[in-house]
Amino acid sequence: MRCTPNPVHWAVLIVVLVTFIAICGCTGYGPSTPPATTQTQVPGATTVNIQNFAFNPASISVPKGTTVTWVNQDTSDHQIINDAQGSIAQGALFTSNSLPKGASYSFTFENPGTYPYHCSIHPSMKATVIVT
Secondary structure (H helix, E strand, C coil): CCCCCCHHHHHHHHHHHHHHHHHHHHHCCCCCCCCCCCCCCCCCEEEEEECCCCEECCEEEECCCEEEEEEECCCCCECEEECHHHHCCCCCCCECCCECCCCEEEEEECCCEEEEEEECCCCCCEEEEEEC
16 A cells, blocks of 8 residues: 555645744744843953954043953954053053963053054054043
């Protein structure tokens, strides 16, 4: 005895599969957009990411006494150095060693002022720390 497919069974199977796919897509079991990441700030500290040959954020405003940590997430080395104009007069002179991927450098800003800086290896990379 040979079993012949019944068109009604096929139609029911297709309806069940389409319903299952629709439900999974609407309930989050299917592909979805990942949630936005939020960077948690520790009081008195903040992080600047070095990525895609840029400082992110390019400008930050922090209260005096804040420690800023730069983290290199690029495959290229970077070196942070403050711009001489203005910063030295305000009492902050900061220069990191060459930072390979994954390395970090921290500096605590004790005096209010505007502190522009750049990457000495890639001078087009510029940013600013504003201390209030």
